[in-house]
Amino acid sequence: MANDHAPRAGWPIFRSLANFQPGNLPGDLIAGLTLAAIAIPEQMATARLGGFSPQIGFFAFMAGSLGFAMFGANRFLSCGADSTITPIFAGGLALMATAGTPDYQSLAMALALLVGAIMVAGSLFKLGWIANLLSTPVTVGFLAGISVHILVSQLSGVLGLASPDGPTLYKLGVLASEFDKANPYTLVIGLGVLALVAGCEKISARIPGALIGLVAATIAVIAGHLEAKGVKVVGTVPGTLPTPSLPDIAPERWVKLSSLAILIAVVVMVQTAATTRSFLSDPDKPADVDRDFLGAGAGSLIAGLFGAFPVNASPPRTGIVSETGGRTQVAGLFAAAIVLALLAFGATLLQHVPDAALGGVLLFVALRIIRARQIAMIFRQSFYEFLLVVATAAAIIVLPIEQGVAVGIALSLLHGIWTTTRGRLVQFVQVRGTTIWWPAGRNVAAEPRPDIAVVGLQAPLSFLNAASFHSDVLKVVSASTPKPKLLVIEASGVVEIDFTAAQALHDLFRECRDDGVTVAIARLESTRAQDAFERFGLYEILPRDHVFHSVYEAVHALGGQA
Known part of the structure; x- marks a missing residue:
């Protein structure tokens, strides 16, 4: 879309609030409350997926919400921790440090700063066209492969088993062989939360099924004394508020992170562009993709300064804001304020949340991002492009995930070249x-x-x-x-x-x-x-x-x- 990148006059910051009117406030507050109810369990689960403690997910959400509200253009877009990019950068960081260690967090902060800088440069140099690098079949295969990674990574927590090391297929084989050792309580909690979230989603996306599931699972753990029966919980969540700092890592490690940062930035660009085009601020005007790159990039920069990891646009959360009456980024800022209040005054409420419940939330996220109908349509209408779906998904599942994503991008480019030049x-x-x-x-x-x-x-x-x-x-x-x-x-x-x-x-x-x-x-x-x-x-x-x-x-x- 050539007009996506037309220059826009307007506010240098908080442009998404330019048309705010007092009459928008009730709708924004309701949308923000709903967004917070959806985001709290999701951000905790996504942080856990990346090997971080829950409060780091909250830091990422607050940073993404503030950064995008300040510098983005879309009135609805929600930016924060995202399950699409988290498995990718977690796999890359795990090759350089042990998850959960201070070194691992420092690398994540550095990665967020690099991704943010690339996104800002992409905005300044009008690189919105990069969002078109991934064809639809490759994107669908990419999401299917990421989904398998999430499913396999969360099975151990839902089953109450130790998480095996190694490639994805090896992990799946180990978990299958040890299925008979599963903890029945964790299995019921994980599958119960999955069923509850899926049921609420089917009734209405506005129902915070994940939050309801976490509350119900936490009550069950406390009432049934399930910790004594082998059910692992989140544990103490520090109520400390984030403070700005720079990551303390050697210069050569910044260089090692650069290729992973470029990979993550391309994926963020693709998802940000798709999200902002799907939820237009004004149906009569094209999306300002380049400005939204600036907003997402600012979110990652702030996240890196405050101890978190790269952030991304979220299509489901953006849809929630749009569908629940949100009119400006006040909704996202209000949701971030609720998360901040929870972190400051209610962190102790989270210590009995079972890991299996967070795993159930992530199982639902993984199943939701598989576009089964689109895969079936591609199979019926273009078998050769269906093979692209399969090849991309297989590369991401079989290879180390960051290499698989790189293969997916390469396949997309090769497909574009072949399509463009195959004329006889x-x-x-x-x-x-x-x-x-x-x-x-x-x-x-x-x-x-x-x-x-x-x-x-x-x-x-x-x-x-x-x-x-x-x-x-x-x-x-x-x-x-x-x-x-x-x-x-x-x-x-x-x-x-x-x-x-x-x-x-x-x-x-x-x-x-x-x-x-x-x-x-x-x-x-x-x-x-x-x-x-x-x-x-x-x-x-x-x-x-x-x-x-x-x-x-x-x-x-x-x-x-x-």
């Missing part, structure tokens, strides 16, 4: 009784013109297809009986010509001339392709008066001459 040579015929030249086909009544060959390529002409284009054109010329005297290249689909392709065209023009075949170009509409003809000196071998606005003009002007 098309032969045109003159439609009987008209001056129109059209691609040959069963339903096209053609006017016989044996002395003229018209061909075209419906793709950019580049090093990827230049050689085949050159040889295919010569085959058409040599296979025609009698040999055509005029060759017209219909170039409306050629939007770009690179150096390799220009050399192939130069050779083609020369070989046709030496063979007594006149060459003409028709409908060279792309300004980039026109510039390429000038830049690469193609007019030195193809006269300028052999370039026409239509195939008919070329045939009319040169057909008799040839």
